[in-house]
Amino acid sequence: QVQLVESGGGLVQAGGSLRLSCAASGRTVSTYAMGWFRQTPGKERDVVAAISWSGGSTYYADSVKGRFTISRDNAKNTVYLQMNYLKPEDTAVYYCAARTGGAIVVVASEYGLWGQGTPVTVSS
Numbered sequence: 001q002v003q004l005v006e007s008g009g010g011l012v013q014a015g016g017s018l019r020l021s022c023a024a025s026g027r028t029v030s031t032y033a034m035g036w037f038r039q040t041p042g043k044e045r046d047v048v049a050a051i052s053w054s055g056g057s058t059y060y061a062d063s064v065k066g067r068f069t070i071s072r073d074n075a076k077n078t079v080y081l082q083m084n085y086l087k088p089e090d091t092a093v094y095y096c097a098a099r100t101g102g103a104i105v106v107v108a109s110e111y112g113l114w115g116q117g118t119p120v121t122v123s124s
Contacts, residue, residue: 002026002113006096009118012086016122020081022096022115030074033099036081037108038092038120045095045108049081053102063089086122093117 008020020036035050049070050059058070069082079096097111105111 002029002098004096004098004113004115006094006115006118009094009120011121011123014086014088014122014124016086017082017084018086018120020083020094020096020118020120022079022081024077024079024098028074028077029079029098030077031100031102032113033102033104034070034072034079035097035099035104035106035111036070036079037095037097037111038090039095039117040092047106047108048094050104050106051079052104057104059104059106083120086120088122088124091120091122093119 003025005023031053033052036048037045038048039045051070055072067085072079095117096115098113099111
């Protein structure tokens with residue numbers, strides 16, 4: 001059974017950077033599409049970025065385009081989210097997700113595997 005573990009969250013000032021990691025264990029996720037989602041209290045879990053199994057295709061929410069970069073290292077079974085120029089509105093719990101289909105989708109319900117989440121707080 002695949003387990004996803006996120007790390008790298010924390011407190012950062014506006015304008016700063018963080019790099020989130022999502023390490024998969026139990027089996028390879030090299031054929032899985034992966035996504036990063038975020039959620040704030042009382043709101044739905046929204047897609048931030050997604051990447052195809054090969055890394056050849058990526059998707060970004062409009063709110064993070066030009067600031068965030070998703071990447072993957074299939075040899076390390078790990079997906080990353082580099083977050084630059086962070087804003088207070090980026091504050092949320094960030095979740096890593098995987099789906100067995102290799103193509104990008106941006107709907108949370110299409111992802112069958114989820115990590116426990118890592119909190120990101122951006123102070124103004």
